[in-house]
Amino acid sequence: MIKGRFKQESAPKSQxxxxxxxxxxxxxxxxxxxxxxxxxxxxxxxxxxxxxxTEIQKLERKSLVSFIYIGPPIQSxxxxxxxxxxxxxxxANLNEIAGFIETERLARPEAERPLMxxxxxxxxxxxxxxxTDVKQELRLVNAxxxxxxxxxxEVAR
Amino acid sequence: MARxxxxxxxxxxxxxxxxxxxxxxxxxxxxxxxxxxxxxxxPIDPNAPEPPPVRERNVMVVLxxxxxxxxxxxxxxxIRRLREQTKxxxxxxxxxxxxxxxxxxxxELLGEVERSRGVVSLQNDRGTSYEMYIAVQxxxxxxxxxxxxxxxMERFGVRFDQLTDPDLVDAIRRAVPLAISEAEPKxxxxx
Numbered sequence: 001m002i003k004g005r006f007k008q009e010s011a012p013k014s015q016x017x018x019x020x021x022x023x024x025x026x027x028x029x030x031x032x033x034x035x036x037x038x039x040x041x042x043x044x045x046x047x048x049x050x051x052x053x054t055e056i057q058k059l060e061r062k063s064l065v066s067f068i069y070i071g072p073p074i075q076s077x078x079x080x081x082x083x084x085x086x087x088x089x090x091x092a093n094l095n096e097i098a099g100f101i102e103t104e105r106l107a108r109p110e111a112e113r114p115l116m117x118x119x120x121x122x123x124x125x126x127x128x129x130x131x132t133d134v135k136q137e138l139r140l141v142n143a144x145x146x147x148x149x150x151x152x153x154e155v156a157r
Numbered sequence: 158m159a160r161x162x163x164x165x166x167x168x169x170x171x172x173x174x175x176x177x178x179x180x181x182x183x184x185x186x187x188x189x190x191x192x193x194x195x196x197x198x199x200p201i202d203p204n205a206p207e208p209p210p211v212r213e214r215n216v217m218v219v220l221x222x223x224x225x226x227x228x229x230x231x232x233x234x235x236i237r238r239l240r241e242q243t244k245x246x247x248x249x250x251x252x253x254x255x256x257x258x259x260x261x262x263x264x265e266l267l268g269e270v271e272r273s274r275g276v277v278s279l280q281n282d283r284g285t286s287y288e289m290y291i292a293v294q295x296x297x298x299x300x301x302x303x304x305x306x307x308x309x310m311e312r313f314g315v316r317f318d319q320l321t322d323p324d325l326v327d328a329i330r331r332a333v334p335l336a337i338s339e340a341e342p343k344x345x346x347x348x
Contacts, residue, residue, distance in 0.1 A: 019171065026174035029178055033178065033182060037185035051292070053193055053291055053295040055302055057192070057193070059190040059192070119190055122287050127284055127287065128281050128284070129284065140200050145196060150193060155291070155292040
């Protein structure tokens with residue numbers, strides 16, 4: 001009996017599917033992506049193949065992190081192959097790091113300033129010389145909380 | 158009367174939303190930044206008195222030279238053995254007089270714990286590759302994490318990285334601090 005009734009209802013030929021809720025679904029997806037992702041802020045001018053490590057930690061609060069990029073320039077025919085420092089959207093010299101950290105500090109509420117982390121995204125082929133120089137600069141301005149950015153993976157042997 | 162109340166055609170709404178979605182997909186990144194967290198030593202105050210010297214038995218000097226070779230406590234080392242070596246050094250299971258001293262300490266939630274005075278001093282050259290430096294840092298951190306795991310297993314029955322209570326995590330961290338000290342930069346062996 002029941003079977004018969006179902007057959008009757010599915011009989012109408014080529015009924016249009018109601019797409020009224022489709023925009024809602026897409027909007028939901030949109031909001032999901034807006035919430036879970038962050039805007040790409042900088043264009044990289046330096047090559048940035050991160051080294052891998054196993055004992056890594058996540059940086060939870062992205063708003064507290066400022067980035068320093070170090071690596072050989074991508075446009076090597078113009079800028080050479082010597083590793084350079086990139087702050088925000090431009091190449092920088094060592095003496096600009098102090099100013100950069102100060103600006104980053106001022107951009108954050110006072111209560112959060114001690115929690116700030118400087119994440120160093122350094123290309124794996126960089127030599128330690130420039131890294132040590134940057135670390136010394138960071139010490140001078142008391143930005144002691146640092147992170148060596150790495151990806152998860154086995155370390156190089 | 159359906160004619161009096163015509164529906165607005167919402168067919169293109171989905172297209173608009175799709176367009177926005179694609180825009181966000183392209184302009185945003187989802188990667189969470191991961192890495193090795195370290196605390197730099199504060200800048201040296203030239204007027205401050207010299208800190209008391211650390212006894213030689215308590216220090217494990219790990220030197221990485223410009224060719225990425227390792228020197229561990231004066232002997233050629235190997236990155237594959239560094240983790241075991243460091244762990245052995247810090248724990249000093251045989252109470253070797255050339256290895257770090259240990260002392261009992263009272264720590265909240267843990268009670269009496271045996272702590273090591275051992276410190277790893279990491280020194281590198283300006284010519285050391287960053288990849289090697291990170292590999293060494295990683296192995297050293299792994300050694301300390303192993304020790305923390307063992308202590309945590311023994312006291313709480315859970316691995317350190319699976320502890321959820323921040324107080325317990327803090328207690329273990331205090332019992333086994335990440336004793337990696339980075340020397341003041343100096344040039345060894347030139348370019």
